[in-house]
Amino acid sequence: MRAAVLAEYGEPLEIRDVDRPTADADGVVVETEACGVCRSDWHGWQGDWDWIGSQPPKGQILGHEPAGTVVEVGDDVETLQEGDRIAVPFTLGDGVCPECRSGHGNLCENVRALGFTPTAQGAFAEEFPVPVADHNAVKLPDGVDAVDMAGLGCRFTTAYHGLAHRADITPGDWVAVHGCGGVGLSAVHIADALGGRVVAVDLDDDKLSDATRLGAEATVNAGDVDNVPREIMGITDGGADVAVDALGVAATCRNALGCLRRHGQHVQIGLTTSDEGGDIPLPTDMMVMKEIDVAGSFGMQPTRYDEIFSMVAADKLDPGAVVSGTIGLEDVSDTLQAMTTYDTDGIPVVDSF
Template sequence: MADTNRGVVYQGPGKVTVEDLDYPKLELAEQNGRKLEHGAILKVLATNICGSDQHMVRGRTTAPAGLTLGHEITGEVIETGRDVEFVKEGDLVSVPFNIACGRCRNCKERHTGVCENVNPARAGAAYGYVDMGGWHGGQARYAVVPYADFNLLRFPGDRDTVMAKLPDLAMLSDIFPTGYHGAYTAGVTTGSTVYVAGAGPVGLASATACLLLGAAAVIVGDMNPRRLEQARGFGCETIDLSRHGDVPEQIEQVLGVPEVDAAVDCVGFEARGHGPEGSAGEQPATVLNTLMDITRAAGGLGIPGLYVTGDPGAPDENAKVGQLGLRIGLGWAKSHYFVTGQCPVMKYNRQLMMAILHDRVQIARNVNAAAIPLDQAPEGYAEFDRGAARKYILDPHGAVRAAA
């Protein structure tokens, strides 16, 4: 007999609860009972709270009440559909947050963040996220993954080795590949100097990726002293933007010049002004304009930070539809290039998995991962919203705490 299912449900701005849910079926009720014989049911071993989830919980998107949250999923396969050939029951797997069919033009070109077949409204889908196709979220005891043979990344080796590294491997579903994507697309390489805007979990993951890629100096800017301390703990320089509004001047104090080779925006659309006077108010274009200011001519900007087309809580009418006051003329004059959009997780997750399994990186330590029971999700969301310098892993079956 199937076990009971519980999950984290968005109830409206500022409120999430943990509720009893239906046990998963290989179908999608929100898409007219669409059958998922190509899918798999997972026992969720780890599922993380993400800053993107927090945008919804703050009421800064058009997410409907009743949405089951969660797009960062790591688990064990316990059932497969009749069309699944290669994934087997008992496999331990990472789930890319992008849902991809593996069949469309974009998937075949490795642009899995904008799959053409998994969202009736637009290209691109994700679990438990607003306007992303109606797929159930993974902050639950059990979850469904479609197109399992294509989407799931199986962990190699013996079970004990994998379980011992579960806190690190749990970062492969989103933030580690997303942070890496921001660094890689900005052109970070051996000897680069880099500015990372934001010391939340994605920013810390991106700073980690910069170091993994061989950066000579990584400077992280934020307004949260605890998160900046976390960045310094694994070798980054930092700028406290609540005190120092002049970012080029602060960069010059570190590097001797007021610019960097590459920059990464890990903040997104809820950015605040810099300096003692500006830090209290939202200025959505602040980060992007700052990055253009401090990135050298012909340099690159990686932009994994989330920008949305609908923001009910935006500070002005333009920002409510994602229209921001960018100094695009500055970027054009400096021949910058920009890379935006969802990270195509499958482009990076296997390589990053191997870096974890072979002890080349300690991503869970760098983002200060902390496992909490599923039923404590509301407290985790509240603490994260207050600026906790942690990456919260929800642990529905106690597997992460057992690994630790």
């Protein structure tokens, strides 16, 4: 089968003919219908995250936002059969550790990151394996489009988990989203659906236009103002109730914290690049004096995907609205290269393998 393989960090992925995966006794093999190209793929392609032990090795098949059809089922799998259409979280849990058993499978003590570890080869391929499928595979509702569902593996669900579970948004709260890439635009759309009044921040007017389309009430081009937090405080009459750093660079993180009102909540979704190496200096005294709460969001528990599906059925959420277009497997490298200069919009999705 064809797959896009990481040969050298920062160099074009190699399209190779590789062996088809086989299902473990507790796993399934999935024919890939669609897979988002995520900024986390860019991080892996760059060779980032060695500082947290998550650097993908050379030879890895990337891709961690898939939707597809089950084509092989292991003997011990009980809840799936061939022909089922599924989405898969990138945080593959073992289903038995204390975190998984308590409903926090995204924080599994033995997590395998889809597309980043050799035991979890990714979905930039015609087929990919899913271990512990009864725990990790999420059946898609009838009739949904695979391209629309591709972002559920990472960006859309991470944003949803951060805003619906880790933050405490009530209708009318101001939510400032810093960075309007795929996860940031997902956060804009989700915050609006939860009743928030959204301020979107970016350096690109086209991305800010997308944010307006997805529900932002106000936008700030960070390149056009002297002080982003002060601008947001003016728009919100005192500061945002919730702020999201959807990029993971020092400027967006500090701006997100700085724009909060007293008792505000900061949600960190973006992971850092090699420039920060995992550490960003924060305005600690301000955080203390305003009693700011800080929360991280890492994927989402597969047991809670039904919350999103229910909101989709009620026409409150539309993951497909964040999808910017479709590409072929051979176009992934160019898309990753474009991410280096933030020259992509929304969620690009591979649908031709």
